[in-house]
Amino acid sequence: MLRSTLCQHSYPIYSISWGDNSNMMLFSLDRQLVIQSLQANVKPFAWKAHDGVILQVDWNVINNQLISASEDCKYKVWDNYGRLLYSSAPFEYPVTSISWSPDGQLFAVGSYATVVLCDKLGWIHTLEKTYTGSILSIKWSPDGNQIACAGGNGRIINGYVTERCLEWNGFEAVLTDERTVVLHNLRNESIERLEFRDRISKASLSFNYFIVVTSTQCYVYNIKNFNTPTIIELKESSVTHISQCQKYFALADGSSVYIYNYDVRLVCSLKHANIHAEQIYADSLTMSNDVIGIKDQLDKKIIHLFDPSSGKALGDGKPISHSNEIIKISLNQMGNSFDRRLALLDNNKDLYLMSIRILGNQRKMVKLATMVSSFLWAETSNILAAITNDKLVIWFYPDIALTNSDILNLTQEEHNIIDDYGKQLELINFYRDRIMIKRADGSTVYCPISIYPDKLHQLISLSKWNEALKLCWTVKDRILWACLAGIATNAKMLDVAEIAFAEIEEVDKVEYIRYIKSLPTTEMKNAEMLLLSGEYQEAEAILLQNHLYFRAIMLNLHAFKWNRALELANKYNLAIDIVLSMRHDYLKQLNRVEELHLFNLQLKQSTLDASELKERIEEEYLNEKKQLQELSTT
Template sequence: MIGRKNIMVRDVSNEVMEKLEFPDRVIKVELGYNHMVVVTPSQCHIYTTKNWNTPVIFDLREGSVCMLHLTLRHFLLVEKSSLSLYSYEGRLLCSPRWQGMQPETLNPAYVSISPDTIAVRDQNDDKLVYLFELSTGRSLVDLPPLKHTSGIAEVALNQAGSPSERQLVVVDKNRDIYLTNVRSSMRLRKLGSMIQSLCWNSEVNMLAAVQDTHLIVWNYPTALFVDKKIMKKTVLLKDTSEFGKSPIVVSFEGNQLGIRRVDGSLVNSYISPYPSVLHGYAASAQWDDALRLCRFVQLSILCTCMFVTYWSHNQCIDPAEEAYAAIDEMDKVTYLQYIKTIPVQAVQMAEMAMFGGNIYDAETILLQNGLVFRAILTNVQLHKWNRALELAVKHKTHVDTVLFLRKNYLDRFEKTETNEKFLRFKDEVKLDAEKITAKMEVELLKERDKK
């Protein structure tokens, strides 16, 4: 800025300088993603770095712009009573709205934009996050607003992948970070704590953050939905002492991170390029190349990422078994070998879902395939007694089996029944051990016939 109505632009690659003049005073200006957006009280000017002479110009609705936020493909204009998302050609894409919206109080930490989704934290209830489809501006109607137990301080959507892979991280006021898939169950799972700043990779689904005294990179954050323990083996930690006090992650491109020091200077930090290369192979389904890369590099963190990546796309047992063996998780190798011996495909799929911690999905698979007894037995094995009894009552089968197994469980620990749901059936259902055992054997034989 060289004046209220003038901006001087210098191209550092060739030292060419351009002086830009505007009819009104400049109130907002942002430069990024090969574009510069300039806002005056009445108009918005969009420049491309390839041409400073003929900007795209359009008139503002209200003329009181509170916030200007640029992304790779779009930019957001926040005015006193509206949010508007525009393309860099000046075309209005959508204007999302929600009940009780107060756009003038928004700041960049409360808004995140991906190629297909917008996330906005509510200003009246700081525990709510609204999600909108970018193409229509309508809320994701099949899902309610995301609700957290604590106040939310920051939201961030990943930028890579398809809409079904869209991930949202929220940082609450305790500086704990949570991850969810915006087009699934919307269940928040804790990823870490003491987060000072964060940034998604612009090309692949990798997440970087400053955590206490470390720079942490989650090479495959969605491993959290597969195996919490194995997720820790996909994480890279670097000491932040070289960046000084309170560094901020401002960019994450490929294997290069941009770190802003407290004095305002920008420094670069580099990580291994192999995880991002692996993501690229996975995106194009080049699994043979991905496997060759892992065998060539022989890094445990890469083998772990390979397993999680392949598992997320295919859920095949053999690659999972090989990856777990490479990182010395022999208990999981043994369990996977057990799953391979299961003759019924639906039961095998359910076991794999449970192996990844998705108990609800496992139960759904069993019920959809008519394996009600197996669904009940699975809940019993997981000590989800109330759910097992609920399924038995709902499907009018094996109520006595659940009561019998519950009684044996309590007798083994010399405990008495205190659960009111089970006490209600105590006098109503007669327990015959021989008949129940025979009935269970019949169910298992019928299950084998379905293979």
Template sequence: MKFKININKEAKHNGVLCCLDWSKNDEVYTIGDEQQLFKWDAKTRIGTQVAKLPEDFYPTDLQWLCGTRTSTKSSGPGSNSGNKASDSLLICSNDGRFIMLNRSARAERIVNAHVGSINAARWSPDGTGLLTAGEDGVIKVWSKLGMLRSTIIQNETPIRTACWSPNSMSIAYCTGPFIAIKPLAANSKLIKWKAHSGSVLCLCWSNETQHLASGGDDCQYKIWDSQGSLIYASFVEDHSITSVEFGPKGIYLAVGGFNMLKLCHFTGWSYSNTKFSSPPIGSVYSIRWSKDGTQLAAGGGTGTLIFAHIIEQEKVSRNLKAKTIARKVIELQDIVTRTVDTLDFPDRIIKWEIGYGHLVVATTNQVHVYNEKYTNTPLTIIDGRPDVKVLILAKKHFLVLDSTAVSIFTYSGRLHLTPKYSGLTAQLTSLNEKTLSLGLHYMAVRDCGDESLIYVFDLMPGASRQNEVTTCHTKTTVQQIAVSRAGTVDDQYMVFIDTNRDIFCASLKNGSNFEIYKIGTQVLSTMWASESNMLVGLHDASYSIWYCPGEACMDPTVVALTRVTFDITELGKNIVLDNFEGSIVTFKSSGALYPIQVNLLCETLHKLLNDELWPRALTLCRRVQDSILWAALAAISSKKNQLEIAEEAYSASLQIDKVKYLQHIKNLAPNSYEQMAEISVMMGRSNEAETILLHNNKTSEAIQLCVRMHRWERALDVAKSQKNQSDLEWVLQQRKKYLNAINRDEYLQPFKQIQQ
């Protein structure tokens, strides 16, 4: 992967091209030391002058605020309100002033903000205000109309640059060799650390990964987390790093220096390094990505304007490898037959994915769907999908997130579902691959206002389900969600990772009654297998495979038996989980792909059990005699009420307590309510077992179940509600025996009241 560079030969700026920004996906505004503001067409690379600033106004920074921005941090479920703002261009100067221009290049406001130069002026991500940082060591926050709100920082030394956090709740700035983060909340603590051995020259904060990137006089660029921990430090370059900028999708990082432009991964390692010798462009002082993240513009010290877009991006699905060889061309290669097809598109490619037998390509206004076996003509072309941000493929459907809606299509091009919930329109700009997940039968999305809330949509065919949404409330903030991509309708699960890096699993079968179970800790990212309900989770220096997380999640013992952890320190640092196709997990580290084969027999077992071939699955386990296979078979067969197979599988896994319990269940009347309740208890669904007994007038059995589960207060409530004196006396008698056994006095208030 690399940049395709286009240098504008007719430089319109005589001095340094100090600042630039995109107003649209194909429109760039630049300004230089000669005070002339130009507008450039990225397609034709032709520039026209739109304004001439005062001669004593020497610009230092520039940024557009385009369209409607909405604050997701203040909006919650049920709120569609947003902070609307017309297009406004913010330009600051070296004499302490900043100016606001409208789309017609007319000055709407000029403000004297600082004593000395303003080194940085930035609109907040939610569009409600802006910050300015100057050589006087002061950072101020202003309203979007240019009214002073507060002075955040008063420093003794000059502030080189500053930027907002993605949620607009903190400000990062650099002074000398230090980087500091100042939260805007009252009485919050300043985080400060020494970042470089020389002065820090540039700083940016990723909206997607929450990482910070910095470059300095020590000729290095570094990646940090939001607490100041170092993630990556580059090798020493030949010259100082003068600009860094994360792409809007959070995947790429652009780094600029003297006659140098690098394309890097967000974890720091470099895809490509472009050196400029003829003509020399000087130091790259400003880099800006387009809104769709496919191209960038950069300004050099000689007044040169650089346009670049990403090419040679590769993706592999089984025997097919696809690669972009130009901004409108994809090359599709069959590795087995060694045939090569070239696909030309009328517009620039924004997003594309390959998998499940299809290639889906999103251009600036259309979505093209191809069958991998017949690439001569597309299966369908979907019009009117502008600015596609997220594209997710599943076995039966694919998801498109653009600037107007979230849409789910079939591969024939039919619109299958348009998920809707209160506040979705305001959150479209904040959704990404981590907060959206498309599975085989369900789709899940995390609310961007309340980050502990997950919406789940059913994809089953039938009547319109776009407004039929169920909600899952979690106790902590959710960072990533993933819905299973295989299995039957009854075997659909969702996992999510919270801010503590714990991973949880929940079944999607029971509608709104989500029972959440913790299945692991210290997980950075996770992904379901494409053809079976196996799950991979990436840790700091290892990865774990859960061979049946959904069926085993109710019992921590079974989770431990069906999970295997492998060390991958030899792959290096900053490892990224790339794909989990079939039984092969692919990791990416420093640009290299590392495919790793997981237990192939477990995938075979899942396929047999999905087809309900229980005798063949049992024969497989008997021949292989693998402990993981036996444990997976035990967990799945227990859920499917295959008691004979479950008993043998648990016996082979040395789970004697479960074998005894299964024998007790088998001695009950087949298909009786008691047996159904006992099976629910074994699966960890005690509330369901109690409901089965109570709804079928098995009150005494329900009370006995509550006592066995040590749910004393519930047992007492049921006995009181039925007004059966014998059941009440039996509960009190069992409670007395329990207290005598543990040698304690009564401590539950309902039982104390009865004693009194």
């Protein structure tokens, strides 16, 4: 049924494709490409794209890129703003068809008696000659492994994508044909040939397990023994994505996301109204041992978090909401749930780091970098790498951005890799001290980094603090000491943190740690350590729980949280004169008048001068000490 006429033109429209969120569409108009919004009063965006009539277009919602085929014998790749990303060399005949794979990693191009398989960047993987005349239409299978082509002479042909390669920690798996995988162990040069009765649809190699999905079964191999896989009988035959972590792996098919452990026991399944399993791909799902994150398919500013052991929404069930559309999400793999961090890249190319654990009313989040094209967590430690402004930047302890950002630069390293590897680089794998990088021409190279930060993380994960100190003393690297300082601070290892901060000449922090060590109670020390880590709300909560009300008031005063300080002073009828006096001195130094409503409502009191204020603060600390002694005796 015809609902409405969106637009009308004098030229024939040969091809049309839906855009992101189905609120825009792309169509060809003679030599132009046009992006038309479905919303009323929104002007269409058009530009000249080819020198000949455009015959076919396609828009991939995963990578948000456009492709076009034309009678000028070229195909081109565009972004959704109409900027040219790639233009092919001229074919011998007009390019008559073009189509994206479902995951946006490949696209197929058809011309006269020719089918070409291309990378998403535009360069050609392979070219096949056919006996079909002009290829008029190309369609991909839902799993992205097969294409069907309609020929001008009445023939239909299909093809299977082969020679896909997976690499991980000295292992290389190559899909040589639709039912065979050849595994190379590059360490001992052994070769395993795995043959399956059904066509292979997906494969994944990581965390010591190799997972192969066929049209009817899922095979799980331990890399120590490829002779005896464990097998899962699949309910659905269209698995679109596999994701792995240390304890679990996930299979996404047309109906749901299923979570299994490596003993192939079904742990749970994830279902949500705004999560469509058939649209889940690598950048939209991330998992760790205690959290699974999935992008909302309807609102791309939202991330849903689930517990992999139960399938229930994590915590209070509220999703993460970002200010811009999210392109990619990724969780770190090491540590417990308190160490879990989510890295996300938005459509402004800004990279953010976020704490999964809620502190106070919200999760802590910080912007790490801008103009980021690719990022990746290390598998063996919580080290983050990203390509930003054509440089490879590595944060050896990115957690410090959330707790002690003033020494963040001391824990990062930059590599100028554009001269060696070129532009349009993509990070593929990060294992220990090796980062695999995919170049613009499709070749992969390894970029080596220092092994010592990863070794430091491994030692600390085993609570070998003395060995970690010995490593830093031996290597004598400022980056290692900065990482150790941040990790020891978060772990409340005061002696280690003091040594590490001294080595990087952070004198103020050394003095503060010595002050913390001099405090009489464990509760005071814990609160001050949280302050050193930037966790003000938790520090205040500890002080209030242990009846250290005056210290909680002073905490807020030193953090310039004036309203909160006055609230606590009124609530406990304590040190109101100190709060008002410190506020008065603050305004006097800035030559400003009072603007805070809560302070204007407060009854006017005479303020204390500097000496009186100092005496009153000392008096309150003594009173607090006496109260603690009375509580301890009772």
